Amino acid sequence: MDVHVAFRQPVLRGVSLEVPEGCIYALIGPGAAGKSVLLKTLAGLIRPSQGRVELLGRTLGELDEAGLMEVRRDVGMLFQNYALFDFMTVGENIAFPLRRLFSLGEREIQERVAERLARVSLPGFEPRLPAGLSGGQKKRVGVARATVSRPRVLLYDEPTAGLDPVTSQKIYDLIREEQRTHRTTNVVISSDVRGLLTIADRVGMLHGGKLIFEGTREQALASEVPEVRQFVHGLTDGPL
Numbered sequence: 001m002d003v004h005v006a007f008r009q010p011v012l013r014g015v016s017l018e019v020p021e022g023c024i025y026a027l028i029g030p031g032a033a034g035k036s037v038l039l040k041t042l043a044g045l046i047r048p049s050q051g052r053v054e055l056l057g058r059t060l061g062e063l064d065e066a067g068l069m070e071v072r073r074d075v076g077m078l079f080q081n082y083a084l085f086d087f088m089t090v091g092e093n094i095a096f097p098l099r100r101l102f103s104l105g106e107r108e109i110q111e112r113v114a115e116r117l118a119r120v121s122l123p124g125f126e127p128r129l130p131a132g133l134s135g136g137q138k139k140r141v142g143v144a145r146a147t148v149s150r151p152r153v154l155l156y157d158e159p160t161a162g163l164d165p166v167t168s169q170k171i172y173d174l175i176r177e178e179q180r181t182h183r184t185t186n187v188v189i190s191s192d193v194r195g196l197l198t199i200a201d202r203v204g205m206l207h208g209g210k211l212i213f214e215g216t217r218e219q220a221l222a223s224e225v226p227e228v229r230q231f232v233h234g235l236t237d238g239p240l
């Protein structure tokens, strides 16, 4: 609610949004609008200079490090640039959140990693190194890592950047299936707005650090707000 974040200059200037439980929320907007900053603020990685972030009924600003750690167990994040550790195998990358935030036996960790890899159509990829994977495979490993701890909230920053349309759609379908199977709450940023809208329930558009539109996918597609209309339909003429 009323979230402000500033670095050298203000980036988020009073953003209020509510992501309904169990939905896929598409966060769209032009470059440097503040989408990634908002996602990191939701994840508790950036503290707002003003305003309040509530996640799963808890106000992040009121939590100490132990409380934040507890909330982070319920949040999975796919970062923009894969953020896979190059020196770790695929299997160790996926196991990382389990080892860091949970105390599970080795066998259960290996089982969960194998199940996730099968789920993202990369069975048996445990011993591979990220450097030897294609962009689409890295994104799928990222999805496997974000979901391995069975978090209730998933935050995806550009899950399809740099991928061809078919591979992109497969990633979107995977996000949708995960949401349907595990009833997760999802926020997804993508500059591929059309692809993202195929799975989105709700849409929020950031522009200049403010939320200039919020509504259902249908409302976004029918919006008469000039910036929203231009962005959603990829028009060259318009205010952007």
Ligand SMILES: Nc1ncnc2c1ncn2[C@@H]1O[C@H](COP(=O)(O)OP(=O)(O)OP(=O)(O)O)[C@@H](O)[C@H]1O
Residues within 6 Å of the ligand: 007, 008, 011, 029, 030, 031, 032, 033, 034, 035, 036, 037, 038, 191
């Ligand atoms: N850690 C930081 N330090 C300083 N400035 C930052 C930092 N992170 C983001 N910014 C600035 O905040 C603004 C918003 O960045 P953000 O990454 O949220 O944009 P975005 O909407 O995700 O854009 P893109 O689609 O280009 O990734 C940019 O001007 C960026 O330079």
